[in-house]
Amino acid sequence: xxxxxxxxxxxxxxxCAGCETSVKFALQQLPGxxxxxxxxxxxxxxxxxxxxxxxxxxxxxxxDWIGYEVEEISDA
Amino acid sequence: xxxxxxxxxxxxxxxxxxxxxxxxxxxxxxxxKGVDTLTVKAMLDCSLHAIRPSGYGFxxxxxxxxxxxSRDGEQTLVETDLRVLVHQKHPSEDxxxxxxxxxxxxxxxxxxxxxxxxxxVVETVTHGTQTNQCACEIRNPQGSCCLGNVRAAVKQAIVxxxxxxxxx
Numbered sequence: 001x002x003x004x005x006x007x008x009x010x011x012x013x014x015x016c017a018g019c020e021t022s023v024k025f026a027l028q029q030l031p032g033x034x035x036x037x038x039x040x041x042x043x044x045x046x047x048x049x050x051x052x053x054x055x056x057x058x059x060x061x062x063x064d065w066i067g068y069e070v071e072e073i074s075d076a
Numbered sequence: 077x078x079x080x081x082x083x084x085x086x087x088x089x090x091x092x093x094x095x096x097x098x099x100x101x102x103x104x105x106x107x108x109k110g111v112d113t114l115t116v117k118a119m120l121d122c123s124l125h126a127i128r129p130s131g132y133g134f135x136x137x138x139x140x141x142x143x144x145x146s147r148d149g150e151q152t153l154v155e156t157d158l159r160v161l162v163h164q165k166h167p168s169e170d171x172x173x174x175x176x177x178x179x180x181x182x183x184x185x186x187x188x189x190x191x192x193x194x195x196x197v198v199e200t201v202t203h204g205t206q207t208n209q210c211a212c213e214i215r216n217p218q219g220s221c222c223l224g225n226v227r228a229a230v231k232q233a234i235v236x237x238x239x240x241x242x243x244x
Contacts, residue, residue, distance in 0.1 A: 015221040016205030018212045022220055025112055029131075065099060066110040067220065 001034060004056065006045040010069035014040035026066045030054050045070065097130060097147035104140035108133030115219030116144050119158045126151070134218055136164045143217060162217045163225055174229045175222045176215040178204050182229045189233040201226055 008014055014023065020038040023045055027036045032053025037046040047059065056072065063070050100107050111134040117124055130148035143162050144153040155162055166172040170183030180197050189195050201223060204210050213219050 012224060015202070015223050016210055016212070017208050018205070018210055019221055021213065022112065026110060062110075 001048055002051045004047045004049065004059075005073040006047065006059070006063070006070040007073050008043040008045065008063075008068050009071050012067045012069070013043055014038065014068070016040055022066055023063065023068065026062050027059060030058060030062055033059075044073070098145070098149045099133060099147075101133070101135040101137065101140055101142050101145050101152075102149050103142045103145075103152060104135065104137045106135065106137050106140070108135050108145060109218065110134075111144065111219040112213055115213050115217070116153070118214035119144075119160065119217050120153070121157060121159045136218070138165055138167060158217065160217060163222075164218065167225075167228075168232075174225050175201055176217075177201075177210040177212060177222070180226065180229075182233070185226075185229050186233040186236065189230070189237050193237065195230040195233065197226055197230060198223065 008023075014020060017040070019040050023038040024036045027033050027045070027047065032050040034048040034050065035046075038044075045063075049059070060070055099110075111132050113127060113131055116132045117127060120126065128146040128148060128151055130146050130150075132144045132146055134144055135142045141154045142152045143155055143158060143165070145151065155165060160176065161169070161172045163172055163174050168182060170186070171181055173179060173181055174185070175197070178201055180201070185195055185197050188197070201210075205221065205223070210221075212221055216222055
């Protein structure tokens with residue numbers, strides 16, 4: 001299991017709980033995603049996932065598909 | 077004829093077996109935006125037996141009649157299949173909502189700008205979203221926040237007001 005934090009950047013950001021739900025729903029469709037927590041106040045998305053099943057590239061593509069550009073934040 | 081409940085018939089090659097989910101509108105060819113199937117269910121004005129399991133994309137192109145396309149490429153849904161008119165298809169239309177949750181239109185935004193010289197709509201919508209009063213996923217055809225569209229409508233109204241001032 002691996003953890004990763006993504007930050008929503010670019011012109012389209014998360015504004016509300018609905019945006020958080022959209023992000024969570026989109027990522028949870030991907031096999032290998034274990035948990036997703038999104039926070040519009042910080043624009044951060046915290047993930048735990050199985051790297052043998054799902055890649056960061058796939059997660060970014062899925063978020064891009066629903067309109068969010070993200071960048072990786074290194075977990076401490 | 078409405079496309080609701082029927083497979084797409086506009087330029088889609090149904091003989092091709094699709095193994096990947098499409099991201100581009102099968103009619104205009106432009107890249108769509110992913111939308112929760114719940115949004116499509118909430119918007120459809122026909123039997124939900126029509127819903128396809130592949131998921132849906134939202135076509136934002138103003139000139140394209142398609143609002144939603146199924147990601148298996150087999151179905152397109154147009155405005156007449158829906159309960160509401162879609163802002164992206166009529167971005168300057170005064171009576172078509174730009175904010176479906178709090179019911180703002182380009183006309184109502186323009187009226188406030190004309191009257192006061194400014195707009196409070198971004199603040200009021202933001203407050204509504206932050207107090208969980210919004211329901212974009214079931215009220216807005218794009219299935220997500222309207223704030224980008226609202227900001228564009230405010231900007232347009234202010235530009236128009238300034239243009240009028242120059243002419244006068």
